[in-house]
Amino acid sequence: MRYVIIGASAAGLAAAEMLRQWDPRGAITLISDEAQAPYSRPLLTYLLSGEVRLDQVWLKSPDYFEQWRFEARLGERVVAVAAAGHEVRLQSGEAVPYDRLLIASGASPRVPAIPGHDLEGVFTLRTLADEQRLDAALQAGCRVAVVGAGPVGLKAAEAFVRRGCRVTLVEMESQVLPRLVDGQAADLLCGALQNWGIEVICQAAPSGIVGKRGRVQALALGDGRELPVQAVLCATGVTPNTAFLTDPALAAAGGIPVDARMQTPAPDIYAAGDCVEARHLLTGQPAYVPIWPAAVAQGQVAGANMAGARWRYPGALPQNSISLRGFQVITGGLIQPEGADVEIVQEFDRQRGGYRRLVYRQGRLVGLTLVGQVQDAGIYFQIMSQQLPVRDLAADPHRPDFHPGRLWG
Numbered sequence: 039m040r041y042v043i044i045g046a047s048a049a050g051l052a053a054a055e056m057l058r059q060w061d062p063r064g065a066i067t068l069i070s071d072e073a074q075a076p077y078s079r080p081l082l083t084y085l086l087s088g089e090v091r092l093d094q095v096w097l098k099s100p101d102y103f104e105q106w107r108f109e110a111r112l113g114e115r116v117v118a119v120a121a122a123g124h125e126v127r128l129q130s131g132e133a134v135p136y137d138r139l140l141i142a143s144g145a146s147p148r149v150p151a152i153p154g155h156d157l158e159g160v161f162t163l164r165t166l167a168d169e170q171r172l173d174a175a176l177q178a179g180c181r182v183a184v185v186g187a188g189p190v191g192l193k194a195a196e197a198f199v200r201r202g203c204r205v206t207l208v209e210m211e212s213q214v215l216p217r218l219v220d221g222q223a224a225d226l227l228c229g230a231l232q233n234w235g236i237e238v239i240c241q242a243a244p245s246g247i248v249g250k251r252g253r254v255q256a257l258a259l260g261d262g263r264e265l266p267v268q269a270v271l272c273a274t275g276v277t278p279n280t281a282f283l284t285d286p287a288l289a290a291a292g293g294i295p296v297d298a299r300m301q302t303p304a305p306d307i308y309a310a311g312d313c314v315e316a317r318h319l320l321t322g323q324p325a326y327v328p329i330w331p332a333a334v335a336q337g338q339v340a341g342a343n344m345a346g347a348r349w350r351y352p353g354a355l356p357q358n359s360i361s362l363r364g365f366q367v368i369t370g371g372l373i374q375p376e377g378a379d380v381e382i383v384q385e386f387d388r389q390r391g392g393y394r395r396l397v398y399r400q401g402r403l404v405g406l407t408l409v410g411q412v413q414d415a416g417i418y419f420q421i422m423s424q425q426l427p428v429r430d431l432a433a434d435p436h437r438p439d440f441h442p443g444r445l446w447g
């Protein structure tokens with residue numbers, strides 16, 4: 039059996055390893071347009087800040103592909119998938135045949151379509167090459183605007199401060215982490231960012247990037263303000279990498295559609311990771327959840343099924359963990375579900391120095407925000423992913439101080 043995988047990152051590698059376990063003899067080819075060995079994207083902002091070194095970002099040992107008997111075609115781009123002919127076409131013109139194909143092509147940063155977005159000094163941060171470009175451009179004392187106060191924007195802003203830059207964080211919505219936390223958690227986080235010297239401007243949409251001789255000079259905001267900056271980082275979310283797919287059944291704007299077995303509508307084609315629209319574990323509705331653990335779990339299910347298993351992916355549970363200078367925020371599930379059966383308990387405890395918010399629906403935990411005091415997050419996520427009826431759980435005799443049905447355990 040010939041298996042071909044497009045993408046050699048979280049989803050592609052997890053699928054390849056699962057395939058090898060299910061089919062020791064199959065020919066497994068991984069194709070990636072990134073030339074370097076697989077690395078951890080979540081570590082890129084820490085690489086930028088200098089908290090980790092380059093040799094710490096590699097995911098696998100140098101002999102990994104050999105050990106697993108994978109053919110790695112790194113630095114090669116797939117330009118088309120010919121589903122009828124069961125082959126993928128490379129930029130070089132070569133056709134690579136497959137019996138089963140996995141698309142694990144991930145996502146790319148969305149760049150706001152504003153004047154000046156293509157000036158020198160406008161950056162995104164998705165790949166190691168992006169990080170290296172940023173690293174080379176940064177100089178202590180330079181002014182940087184980060185557009186987008188999601189997890190990547192926050193972590194990058196903090197990294198820039200560590201590098202000695204003066205940083206302004208610009209967010210269109212009324213708070214930082216707008217899709218991940220409630221207003222109170224956002225205020226605590228915003229206070230911490232400001233303490234570290236980051237200027238935070240919310241409810242402000244960039245209207246253009248002003249340049250001089252092709253280089254960034256300022257970020258213009260919709261209200262007429264102009265922030266003088268030498269660099270702009272666009273951290274305004276991602277969009278699935280599906281441009282090479284011409285089959286309309288696959289190239290949906292919200293991500294490649296898949297069923298619970300991670301199979302696409304096209305015969306013998308599976309998909310996993312940031313390029314797919316999977317199901318939300320808690321709502322059962324189609325959802326785009328571009329996070330590392332979801333990509334790995336989806337890749338594992340796809341890999342096993344490509345080799346003949348009948349595994350089902352239970353659904354993606356949104357979860358984010360942000361740790362900046364020891365200030366931790368862990369969030370997951372649904373933030374603001376509606377309905378008469380929803381109960382939200384929340385408290386800011388000055389003595390403990392933390393904020394907790396738990397969202398229950400019909401006695402089951404469906405949302406979690408922990409700020410400052412994040413212990414027991416793992417237990418909460420286990421309970422949430424299994425949808426256990428929390429109130430009925432007995433307190434753990436080994437942990438009489440902790441009960442998941444109460445705010446502080």
Ligand SMILES: Cc1cc2nc3c(=O)[nH]c(=O)nc-3n(C[C@H](O)[C@H](O)[C@H](O)COP(=O)(O)OP(=O)(O)OC[C@H]3O[C@@H](n4cnc5c(N)ncnc54)[C@H](O)[C@@H]3O)c2cc1C
Pocket residue numbers: 044045046047048049050069070071072079080081082083114115116117142143144145163164165190279282310311312313328329330331333359
């Ligand atoms: C700075 C940063 C920090 C992050 N932090 C976190 C975090 O803390 N926690 C978390 O859960 N997630 C985090 N993420 C998100 C996480 O990295 C992604 O969810 C994860 O990488 C998705 O894995 P994937 O395999 O689906 O896709 P990707 O990692 O995007 O890999 C897809 C690969 O396919 C390649 N490819 C695409 N198209 C083609 C083509 N046509 N031909 C050949 N190759 C192609 C791409 O170049 C890429 O190498 C972070 C992301 C970034 C950028």
